[in-house]
Amino acid sequence: MPEALDIPEDMRVPSMEFGRLVATSGKSACAWALVVVGVIFAISLVTALQRGLDAELAILMGLALISLAAVWIYNFVGVLMAAGTPRQRWLVVPTLAIMLPYLLGFYLAAYRGLWHLLETARAFTWQEFAPAMLCLMLGWFLISRLARLVAIRQDIDAALRGPE
Numbered sequence: 001m002p003e004a005l006d007i008p009e010d011m012r013v014p015s016m017e018f019g020r021l022v023a024t025s026g027k028s029a030c031a032w033a034l035v036v037v038g039v040i041f042a043i044s045l046v047t048a049l050q051r052g053l054d055a056e057l058a059i060l061m062g063l064a065l066i067s068l069a070a071v072w073i074y075n076f077v078g079v080l081m082a083a084g085t086p087r088q089r090w091l092v093v094p095t096l097a098i099m100l101p102y103l104l105g106f107y108l109a110a111y112r113g114l115w116h117l118l119e120t121a122r123a124f125t126w127q128e129f130a131p132a133m134l135c136l137m138l139g140w141f142l143i144s145r146l147a148r149l150v151a152i153r154q155d156i157d158a159a160l161r162g163p164e
Contacts, residue, residue, distance in 0.1 A: 004151035005159070013159045014084030022082040022156060029148035030075040036142045037071065037101065040064045040108065043134075060104075067101035071146070074098045078153045081160065095153075101146055109139025 005025050011018055041064035048057045077094040085091075113136025120128045 003155050004148065005155040007155070007159055013162075014082055016083050018159070019079050019083030022152065023079045026075050026078060026149055026152045029145045029152070030071060033071045033101065033142060033145040033149065034068060036138055036145065037064050037067045037104070040104065040138060040142075041068070063100065063104050063107075067104050070094070070097040070100050071149070074153070075149060078149075078156055082156050098146065098150065101142065105139045105142035105146065107139070108135045109143065113137075113139055 005021065007013070007018070007021065011021070041061055044057050044061045044064065048054075048061070051057075073094045074097065077091050081091060113132055116128065116132035117136065120132060
């Protein structure tokens with residue numbers, strides 16, 4: 001499995017230099033994940049304004065807002081760990097919080113995407129196909145960006161543990 005971080009041999013771990021490397025490596029994946037979650041929130045908000053707010057849209061918007069914070073905090077905690085923060089025990093909370101954006105991505109890809117695509121196979125209409133395909137693509141893209149962030153975090157953990 002290729003490493004997500006290319007750590008030079010002479011770099012001290014943890015250090016501010018290592019923190020900068022982590023920040024630049026995770027910037028793109030974090031930014032794209034935040035954009036996707038923002039798009040999910042915006043689509044849910046527009047749909048709620050058109051059709052009225054129901055429980056599913058309220059949950060989707062709430063999960064999107066929480067996911068925005070969780071993704072940013074998860075990336076920020078990775079940078080803190082790489083820089084050598086002494087408060088390691090509290091870092092488990094943001095690590096567990098990354099599960100919420102994953103749940104959002106799987107919900108979009110599996111239920112609102114694939115399941116609705118299967119339902120449109122019976123009576124095809126573009127009005128049902130396009131949103132289902134959009135949800136499938138958004139969910140898949142969110143999951144792939146989150147997987148990149150998790151791979152970077154695993155490399156940080158491996159570097160902090162040292163050679164085994």
